[in-house]
Amino acid sequence: MIIKKYSLIIIALLLVVGGCEKESPVHSNRVVVALSADITSFNPLFSFSVDEGVVSELLYLSLVDFTWDEEKGNIKPGPMLAKKWEWSKDSSSITFDLRDDVYWSDGRKFYAEDVVFSFDVYSDPGVQSRLYGGFTDFYTDDENHVNVNKTFEVIDSFKVRINFKPNSTPTLPEIIFHIIPKHVFENVERKSIEASEENFKPVTNGPFKLAGWDKNQTIRLKVNDQSFLHNPNGVSEIIFKVVPDYNSRLTQLKKGEVDFVELVKTEDIPGLKQVDYLNISSQKGREYDYLAWNNIDYELYNTNGKIKPHKFFGSPVVRRALSYGINRREILDEYLAGYGQLAIGPVSPIFKGVIDSGLEQYEYNPEKSKQLLESEGWKDIDNDGILEKGNTEFRFKLFIPSGNPRRNYAATIVKNNLKQLGIDVTIESVEMGVLIDNMYKKAMDAWMIGLYIAIPIDLKIAWYSDLEKTPYNFVSYKNAEADKILDEISEETYQGKLDSLYRQLQEIIHRDEPVTFLYWVDNIVVYNKRIENININPLGTIHHCWNWTVRK
Amino acid sequence: MRSTIARLLIKRIFSSLIILFLIITFLFFLVRISPGDPVQKFVNPTLSPKLAEQVRESLNLDKPIHMQYIGFLTSAISGDLGVSYNFRRDVSSVILEYLPFTLLFTSVSFIFQMIVSFWLSIKSVKKINGLFDRALSNITLLIYATPVFVTGVFLVFIFSELLNIFPSSGLSSYDSADFSFWARLTDYIYHLILPIITLSLIEIAIFYKYLRDNLEDVYNKLFVLNLRASGVSEKDILLKHVIPNAINPLITIAGIELGIMLGGTLIVEVVFGLPGMGRLIIEAIFTRDYPLVIGCSLVVSFLIIFSNFLADIIKAFLDKRLLTGSLN
Numbered sequence: 021m022i023i024k025k026y027s028l029i030i031i032a033l034l035l036v037v038g039g040c041e042k043e044s045p046v047h048s049n050r051v052v053v054a055l056s057a058d059i060t061s062f063n064p065l066f067s068f069s070v071d072e073g074v075v076s077e078l079l080y081l082s083l084v085d086f087t088w089d090e091e092k093g094n095i096k097p098g099p100m101l102a103k104k105w106e107w108s109k110d111s112s113s114i115t116f117d118l119r120d121d122v123y124w125s126d127g128r129k130f131y132a133e134d135v136v137f138s139f140d141v142y143s144d145p146g147v148q149s150r151l152y153g154g155f156t157d158f159y160t161d162d163e164n165h166v167n168v169n170k171t172f173e174v175i176d177s178f179k180v181r182i183n184f185k186p187n188s189t190p191t192l193p194e195i196i197f198h199i200i201p202k203h204v205f206e207n208v209e210r211k212s213i214e215a216s217e218e219n220f221k222p223v224t225n226g227p228f229k230l231a232g233w234d235k236n237q238t239i240r241l242k243v244n245d246q247s248f249l250h251n252p253n254g255v256s257e258i259i260f261k262v263v264p265d266y267n268s269r270l271t272q273l274k275k276g277e278v279d280f281v282e283l284v285k286t287e288d289i290p291g292l293k294q295v296d297y298l299n300i301s302s303q304k305g306r307e308y309d310y311l312a313w314n315n316i317d318y319e320l321y322n323t324n325g326k327i328k329p330h331k332f333f334g335s336p337v338v339r340r341a342l343s344y345g346i347n348r349r350e351i352l353d354e355y356l357a358g359y360g361q362l363a364i365g366p367v368s369p370i371f372k373g374v375i376d377s378g379l380e381q382y383e384y385n386p387e388k389s390k391q392l393l394e395s396e397g398w399k400d401i402d403n404d405g406i407l408e409k410g411n412t413e414f415r416f417k418l419f420i421p422s423g424n425p426r427r428n429y430a431a432t433i434v435k436n437n438l439k440q441l442g443i444d445v446t447i448e449s450v451e452m453g454v455l456i457d458n459m460y461k462k463a464m465d466a467w468m469i470g471l472y473i474a475i476p477i478d479l480k481i482a483w484y485s486d487l488e489k490t491p492y493n494f495v496s497y498k499n500a501e502a503d504k505i506l507d508e509i510s511e512e513t514y515q516g517k518l519d520s521l522y523r524q525l526q527e528i529i530h531r532d533e534p535v536t537f538l539y540w541v542d543n544i545v546v547y548n549k550r551i552e553n554i555n556i557n558p559l560g561t562i563h564h565c566w567n568w569t570v571r572k
Numbered sequence: 573m574r575s576t577i578a579r580l581l582i583k584r585i586f587s588s589l590i591i592l593f594l595i596i597t598f599l600f601f602l603v604r605i606s607p608g609d610p611v612q613k614f615v616n617p618t619l620s621p622k623l624a625e626q627v628r629e630s631l632n633l634d635k636p637i638h639m640q641y642i643g644f645l646t647s648a649i650s651g652d653l654g655v656s657y658n659f660r661r662d663v664s665s666v667i668l669e670y671l672p673f674t675l676l677f678t679s680v681s682f683i684f685q686m687i688v689s690f691w692l693s694i695k696s697v698k699k700i701n702g703l704f705d706r707a708l709s710n711i712t713l714l715i716y717a718t719p720v721f722v723t724g725v726f727l728v729f730i731f732s733e734l735l736n737i738f739p740s741s742g743l744s745s746y747d748s749a750d751f752s753f754w755a756r757l758t759d760y761i762y763h764l765i766l767p768i769i770t771l772s773l774i775e776i777a778i779f780y781k782y783l784r785d786n787l788e789d790v791y792n793k794l795f796v797l798n799l800r801a802s803g804v805s806e807k808d809i810l811l812k813h814v815i816p817n818a819i820n821p822l823i824t825i826a827g828i829e830l831g832i833m834l835g836g837t838l839i840v841e842v843v844f845g846l847p848g849m850g851r852l853i854i855e856a857i858f859t860r861d862y863p864l865v866i867g868c869s870l871v872v873s874f875l876i877i878f879s880n881f882l883a884d885i886i887k888a889f890l891d892k893r894l895l896t897g898s899l900n
Contacts, residue, residue, distance in 0.1 A: 456609075
């Protein structure tokens with residue numbers, strides 16, 4: 021009885037005190053964004069994950085800012101640390117005029133030397149930054165380290181020229197990244213930078229600065245009122261709250277404990293629509309799901325490097341038949357419920373200038389599919405319901421990543437659709453890490469996965485024939501005609517010509533159908549209506565969030 | 573006698589060390605032969621595959637597995653568990669950031685479980701097969717059969733979503749840095765109530781079952797009847813005779829359960845977003861952070877072995893007759 025009495029008193033006290041201290045976010049000028057995992061470093065050199073990239077974008081500035089041009093469907097460069105820039109006539113160098121009113125958070129001024137130092141560190145093999153090895157247009161040594169003396173001319177404290185090596189085709193997006201402070205890192209041994217304390221007490225120059233980091237709980241960013249980007253009417257504080265459990269993120273969103281959640285599943289949308297203070301939006305065209313058909317006999321390739329077409333999927337006609345035989349629209353309508361669109365190839369519909377809208381979808385047509393399979397010699401000779409060609413029956417394993425309801429659902433539809441054609445599919449669900457490892461090892465016949473695409477558009481990483489240099493060409497697609505166009509694209513800088521080359525490439529890929537492109541999947545974002553001025557675009561869901569305002 | 577104890581203690585410590593050695597050896601090979609590649613995360617796909625080899629070299633993954641193992645053992649003996657691939661820091665410093673929370677969380681929960689299960693079982697045996705006893709037997713069975721994550725989600729739904737009494741996740745409010753010391757402490761407690769209940773319920777059910785049955789057994793012994801006949805009060809019978817006789821098996825179970833609970837915090841930490849070892853281990857496994865997986869496993873294995881050892885010592889301390897048997 022005594023225990024009961026005291027426990028009640030204690031609980032009551034806790035509720036009162038806890039309740040008193042809790043400030044409702046609804047009345048503040050701060051915004052709470054849910055993250056699924058904490059970050060491991062604030063240093064942009066090591067922002068390997070998407071979330072680390074998001075946080076470092078708010079803390080550090082780049083020379084040039086990119087925004088999304090909705091009309092043209094492409095990125096548009098604008099000033100940031102550089103007020104303006106000028107390419108030399110032959111594009112062999114670029115000169116940046118830098119702002120002279122930018123300060124680091126420790127009070128030191130930003131100079132051109134910081135720019136030179138950043139290129140030096142990002143490309144240093146001892147640092148192994150996320151961009152290491154990527155400075156192919158620069159003068160570098162054998163270890164891909166940028167040769168600073170040959171590359172940079174510091175004209176004055178706020179003017180710097182970058183010289184590129186001959187016959188290179190540098191573009192702005194390739195050379196833009198977050199600049200780090202020289203005075204902080206110049207005395208740190210390069211190999212020790214990744215573990216240095218400075219990564220956790222960052223000296224920054226962005227629109228926000230770090231106000232606190234409660235590891236695995238919250239990251240608090242306060243607005244930097246000294247920044248030229250400072251908006252007095254904007255958000256004063258952004259809090260990234262680490263909530264690993266998806267359901268908890270939604271619960272907190274509904275309760276107003278967090279204001280912004282992304283990667284929301286379509287099955288939760290009806291429930292969230294009932295909450296009148298939530299807005300539902302989506303980022304389109306950054307990720308597509310596809311059914312990968314291994315184009316080559318991977319066992320032979322892994323044994324002696326020889327290329328032989330795969331016994332089922334080596335023929336483009338069979339691959340087209342499979343695409344005709346799968347009801348992608350059913351998956352799209354039933355599962356994605358409007359938050360996606362059918363994919364016709366690897367080019368996202370967001371790239372309006374590049375997408376080839378003249379291509380025809382492989383609409384669900386089982387009869388046509390059967391005809392195509394028969395034309396390739398796949399017939400059910402023994403009437404057991406399974407197609408044969410010689411002694412080979414058409415049956416294979418389809419690997420999918422575990423714990424993904426969308427792909428589970430889609431795999432079931434695929435299995436049922438292909439069964440009607442006489443193809444026996446066994447679904448194997450494996451952990452994502454295992455699946456990715458097998459993709460790199462080219463050790464599966466067929467699998468289903470998604471691909472998050474790069475901006476600006478880059479098709480060479482996935483569709484170029486040189487399998488050694490193209491690690492993302494998991495299905496080992498090979499086409500000399502496509503290679504020629506991809507090579508031309510790498511050397512072309514004129515946008516009009518590029519658009520035409522990309523259209524030609526899409527036609528080739530569409531004809532070969534190396535994989536069955538399923539659908540583009542929206543990144544569904546749900547946020548509290550009190551946040552205004554949100555611009556969700558392909559570059560990011562919280563891109564340029566210093567422009568957000570909070571309704572009082 | 574003392575030399576016997578010392579000899580047995582040394583023997584026990586030695587065998588514990590062998591178990592630890594076997595565990596980390598087994599894990600070392602298991603994580604390396606299991607599929608998955610830790611290097612991919614750090615390599616930009618647009619770059620040459622040669623770079624992947626360089627990263628592999630920097631992570632010491634280019635050497636043959638037995639050489640990696642020898643290198644690992646040599647470093648581990650000197651207390652160096654390697655550098656975490658993800659955190660880019662010493663494994664021991666990463667673990668030290670996460671371990672205190674798990675230890676504190678588990679200890680508080682363990683004490684809570686002990687108090688509640690003790691209280692319930694004593695109340696239960698006061699009237700065996702009474703309404704309270706029968707109801708509790710069924711309720712504890714139900715709790716025992718319910719997975720921890722279901723209990724967690726259910727409690728969040730009731731107390732956080734429907735009633736809005738407790739926060740649904742996290743260790744503190746995001747603005748708790750602005751609070752006074754006491755308010756911050758209260759904020760922590762406020763956040764930990766649901767996780768502690770979630771973690772404790774199943775253990776309470778287990779302890780209750782053991783203790784209640786032990787108490788009933790002892791109550792049915794002849795010496796209790798004798799004591800009653802000699803006019804010893806019921807309170808004295810319970811406190812001085814029944815409990816001391818019933819508690820021994822519970823301590824063994826508690827030692828084992830404490831170890832299991834360290835693993836059980838994993839689910840609770842994920843459901844409630846708490847910064848403990850459980851979440852660290854899961855992240856390390858999914859990202860193939862080999863040194864961290866092994867470091868965490870080593871610490872958890874040590875804690876399990878240590879809690880069992882501690883339970884045996886306590887048992888022996890309470891009943892000297894068990895001394896050699898417990899330690900051997």
